[in-house]
Amino acid sequence: MAWLLAALAAACAGWLFWHSRRAERIAATIERLAAGDWDARVGPLGGGRLGRLARSLDRLAEKVQSDIAQLRRSDAVRKDFTANVSHELRTPLAAIKAFAETLREGAADDAEHRMEFIAEIERNADRMTRLVDDLLTLSALDSDARPPAAEPVDLMRLAAEVTATLKPLAGRKELGLRLEPFRDIPAVRGDRGQLKQVLTNLLDNAIKFTPEKGLVRVSAACAEGRVTVAVQDTGIGIPAEDLPRIFERFYRVDKARSRELGGTGLGLAIVKHIAEAHHGGVAVESRPGEGSTFRVCLPV
Ligand SMILES: Nc1ncnc2c1ncn2[C@@H]1O[C@H](COP(=O)(O)OP(=O)(O)OP(=O)(O)O)[C@@H](O)[C@H]1O
Ligand SMILES: [Mg+2]
Incomplete structure (x- = not known):
């Protein structure tokens, strides 16, 4: 009998010791996490309640650690964004100031160069206006929690309007600008102004990054409840x-x-933002020296 009690007591002590070691490991991990060491994990701790607790704690630590990393990344992106905005505004501003000073210091009397300087001031002012407009567009898209307007939009008409507007730009480079007829393409629901901006930005890029006498083509297809508009160029590629x-x-x-x-460098960010706000997306295929194709897909 005595030996049985002794064995039972030893088993109890062992059991208690094993449990207290496991509890200690959990407590030590919590202390490390509380001290900010997010790499701390309890690790495998067998079954039972303590084992379950350890697994949940490790999962929680994993989640918090990845959230912290994400926050750090977005903070870095925010800082980069501010630095970029400041830099992009400062460059044309410095140019405007320099040209104005040159004019004030005598170039205003130089009939031959005066108009050149004034044209430069205007060009840089336009650049700043474009930048500020793009930033306002992005900020409106960022802050607007509402989905975009859902009016029926005829994409063929929209593409025809945008190509007509950009035709002179393409003409200056002797580029072919071809709008393939959109056959059997249903209307999509969306914000007409925003979708127009998408096509404008993509066509503007295609024209800008295609050397003289190249070709820019706009076409559309519909499959599985999605319309895809493609803007294809024979440009420098990416x-x-x-x-x-x-x-x-x-x-x-x-x-x-x-x-x-x-x-x-804000045009494509705006395109992506608008496409996603319409539950669609944008993709690109490109070969350096051969050309690029941007495809925007939108649900019907
Ligand atoms: N069709 C294209 N062919 C070749 N490169 C392209 C094309 N479209 C975009 N890119 C590359 O992607 C970059 C980003 O395009 P994005 O439209 O965002 O900026 P951007 O055209 O330089 O400036 P912004 O659109 O603000 O006037 C471009 O600077 C260019 O390097
Ligand atoms: Mg662009």
């Missing part, structure tokens, strides 16, 4: 390593070239 980033705000493959063409 290197594969840049493709994943071109929809980011301010991202440009060749900053100097884009800036020379008056761009700030």
Whole structure:
């Protein structure tokens, strides 16, 4: 009998010791987490209540750690965004100031160059206006929790309007600008103004980044309840390593070239934002030296 009691007591002590070790491991992990060490984990702790608690605690730590990383990333994006805005505003502003000073210091009397300087001031002012307009568009899209208006939009008519507006721009580079007839394309529901901006931004890029005598084509197809509008060009194309980033705000493959063409790198960010707000999306295929195709798909 005595030996049975002794064995029972030893088993109880062992059981208590094992449980207290597991409880200690949990407590130690909680302390490390509380001290800000988000790498701390309890690790495998067997079954039972304590095992379940350990698993939940580890899952929680995992989730908080990934949320913190996400917050840090968005904070870095926000800081980058502010730095980019300041830089993009400062550049044309400095140019305007420099040209105005040159005029004040005597160039105003130089009939030959005066108009050139004034034209530069106007060009830089236009650039700032475009940037501010794009920023306002993005900020309105960011802050507007409501879905965009859902009026029926005839995409063929919209594309015809946009191509007509941009025809002179293409003409200056002797580019062919072809609008393929949209056959059997149903109307989509959406915000006409925003969808017009999508087509304008894509066509503006296609024209800008296609060398003289190239071709820009707009077409549409419908399948599985989605309309896809494609803007295709025979332009300079986009290197594969840049493709994943071109929809980011301010991202440009060749900053100097884009800036020379008056761009700030917000056009595609706006396109993506609008397409997603319409429950659609945008995709790109491109080969450097051969051309690019941007496809916007929208639910019917
Ligand atoms: N059709 C295209 N062909 C080649 N590169 C393109 C094309 N469209 C976009 N890109 C590249 O993607 C970048 C981002 O395009 P995005 O429209 O956002 O900016 P942007 O045209 O330079 O300036 P913005 O649109 O603000 O005037 C461009 O700078 C260019 O490098
Ligand atoms: Mg653009």
